[in-house]
Amino acid sequence: MRVNAPTSLREILHRPGLHLRLLTGHAQLDEPVTRVCVTDLLDPKRYMSGGELVLTGLMWRRSPADSAAFVAACAAMGATAIGAGAAAFGCVPEDLLIACQQYEMPLFEVPVEVSFREISDVVATSFWAQRATGLATVLGRQRGLVAAMAGGARLADLLSSVAADLGARCWLVSPAGRLVCGTDPLDQSLANRFAATFLGSSRVPTEVRIDDVTYSLHTVRGRPEHRLASWILACTGRSDEPVPPDVTAELVGLAALERVQVDEAARVERRLADQIERALAADAADLPSRLRAGGLEPGSAFLAVAARLTGLLTPADLVVTLLADLVSTTGFAATTGLTTVIARSTDTALAILRLDGDGPVGTDPRADEVVARLRRGVETLRPGIGRGQLAVGVSNVATGSAALTGAVQEALHAVAVASTGPTGVRCAGEITTHALLIAGVPTATRNSFHERVLGPVLEYDRRYRANLVRTLSVFLESGGSWSQCARQLHLHVNTLRYRMKRIEELTGRDLGRFDDRVDLYLALRIHQPAPD
Numbered sequence: 219m220r221v222n223a224p225t226s227l228r229e230i231l232h233r234p235g236l237h238l239r240l241l242t243g244h245a246q247l248d249e250p251v252t253r254v255c256v257t258d259l260l261d262p263k264r265y266m267s268g269g270e271l272v273l274t275g276l277m278w279r280r281s282p283a284d285s286a287a288f289v290a291a292c293a294a295m296g297a298t299a300i301g302a303g304a305a306a307f308g309c310v311p312e313d314l315l316i317a318c319q320q321y322e323m324p325l326f327e328v329p330v331e332v333s334f335r336e337i338s339d340v341v342a343t344s345f346w347a348q349r350a351t352g353l354a355t356v357l358g359r360q361r362g363l364v365a366a367m368a369g370g371a372r373l374a375d376l377l378s379s380v381a382a383d384l385g386a387r388c389w390l391v392s393p394a395g396r397l398v399c400g401t402d403p404l405d406q407s408l409a410n411r412f413a414a415t416f417l418g419s420s421r422v423p424t425e426v427r428i429d430d431v432t433y434s435l436h437t438v439r440g441r442p443e444h445r446l447a448s449w450i451l452a453c454t455g456r457s458d459e460p461v462p463p464d465v466t467a468e469l470v471g472l473a474a475l476e477r478v479q480v481d482e483a484a485r486v487e488r489r490l491a492d493q494i495e496r497a498l499a500a501d502a503a504d505l506p507s508r509l510r511a512g513g514l515e516p517g518s519a520f521l522a523v524a525a526r527l528t529g530l531l532t533p534a535d536l537v538v539t540l541l542a543d544l545v546s547t548t549g550f551a552a553t554t555g556l557t558t559v560i561a562r563s564t565d566t567a568l569a570i571l572r573l574d575g576d577g578p579v580g581t582d583p584r585a586d587e588v589v590a591r592l593r594r595g596v597e598t599l600r601p602g603i604g605r606g607q608l609a610v611g612v613s614n615v616a617t618g619s620a621a622l623t624g625a626v627q628e629a630l631h632a633v634a635v636a637s638t639g640p641t642g643v644r645c646a647g648e649i650t651t652h653a654l655l656i657a658g659v660p661t662a663t664r665n666s667f668h669e670r671v672l673g674p675v676l677e678y679d680r681r682y683r684a685n686l687v688r689t690l691s692v693f694l695e696s697g698g699s700w701s702q703c704a705r706q707l708h709l710h711v712n713t714l715r716y717r718m719k720r721i722e723e724l725t726g727r728d729l730g731r732f733d734d735r736v737d738l739y740l741a742l743r744i745h746q747p748a749p750d
Contacts, residue, residue, distance in 0.1 A: 528637070672742070
């Protein structure tokens with residue numbers, strides 16, 4: 219139960235010296251009052267937000283029908299009660315009493331000798347006194363939480379009791395949809411919905427309504443400073459009602475304490491990952507000990523996972539945070555860092571993931587589950603990527619530290635292939651051999667080969683809209699079958715032969731020669747996603 223509860227109607231009516239007389243609404247005496255609204259407008263809705271104690275001198279009343287209109291407006295905005303001054307009519311009109319009874323709106327009479335200012339002062343004094351008490355309670359609770367976390371307690375140990383005290387249910391979710399901790403179990407689909415809504419929203423805090431429950435979503439910032447690196451705090455009340463801002467602010471502050479600890483642990487982990495990467499690059503004998511220092515047993519089955527983030531103005535280490543988040547959704551131990559040594563790149567991150575327990579060598583169902591979870595995580599992140607691209611490459615399973623270097627190269631080749639298509643995950647085992655070879659060639663060399671072989675055809679298409687590149691692609695994919703290619707393109711065979719002759723003239727290649735066909739096929743594939 220919240221300590222800093224608002225002033226109730228009962229407290230105000232029973233305040234000595236005010237002599238307020240309740241006329242109707244005895245069942246609503248414990249309703250909270252958030253503020254006082256003094257008005258003589260027939261329709262005061264624009265000045266109300268809910269929970270008001272409405273004080274009126276009844277100057278708006280010209281006929282009995284006006285009472286119903288006034289009370290209806292107050293009820294529509296969620297007013298707590300109406301206080302009517304007796305000065306204008308000598309008493310509260312009967313029609314106002316009837317209207318309040320109809321709308322179940324508490325009504326009390328304000329004596330002539332009591333000013334509205336006196337009532338406002340009482341409410342304000344009570345309100346700020348309770349806020350001060352609440353603030354002292356919050357500060358005391360936060361001091362206790364800081365001490366507990368400094369002593370080794372984690373947020374998962376403290377969150378349920380704190381949230382219960384504040385009257386809230388809440389969950390901490392990562393951008394990839396991983397549940398960090400929560401007051402209750404959370405379905406994975408709900409976690410993904412929280413993350414996708416948070417990342418896709420134009421501004422936060424924001425809200426999402428799911429199965430008749432409204433959840434507010436708040437930012438818990440971490441390192442680096444970016445929404446894709448932040449945690450999401452999802453909150454709702456114990457009875458599925460909105461959570462007050464002061465409660466969410468306290469919960470965000472509590473979650474921020476946990477995030478500081480997690481970020482510090484990640485900093486240490488990246489230092490260990492850097493040592494592992496250097497040992498891999500140098501084929502060093504101390505690789506097994508480096509792996510053990512990173513929490514990875516050298517004799518285990520491993521997967522290497524590489525990620526590349528492009529097309530966004532982001533902190534350099536954001537890709538490391540994203541990959542660490544993604545691999546954490548798999549449930550397997552991993553160490554993550556930048557590939558500044560092996561790949562000589564600052565936009566690519568590498569994770570070494572250990573598959574726990576015994577499993578078959580080569581194709582491993584555990585690896586299939588890892589890939590499936592990585593793909594779900596990437597889909598959840600997609601709204602935050604926007605026009606950028608997140609490419610992820612996964613190696614085949616490698617057993618033992620001696621096989622890790624090959625697995626890392628497979629992951630880097632796979633991420634290079636993934637980078638030629640839209641945001642997504644590619645696996646080394648799914649990629650054809652020529653695609654891996656293309657991915658292993660430097661970008662400048664690939665682009666130069668593509669331009670030398672297909673440049674004249676591309677220019678011809680741009681100038682005459684002849685669609686020769688599409689024709690060549692379909693021809694090669696159909697195994698050089700004239701009839702099959704013509705059917706697929708809805709062309710006469712003679713028209714197809716004319717087009718292919720033009721391609722031969724422009725490229726200087728003979729489509730009857732196997733070597734020339736290979737050159738053309740590879741040139742096409744350099745800037746097209748390889749088929750699965």
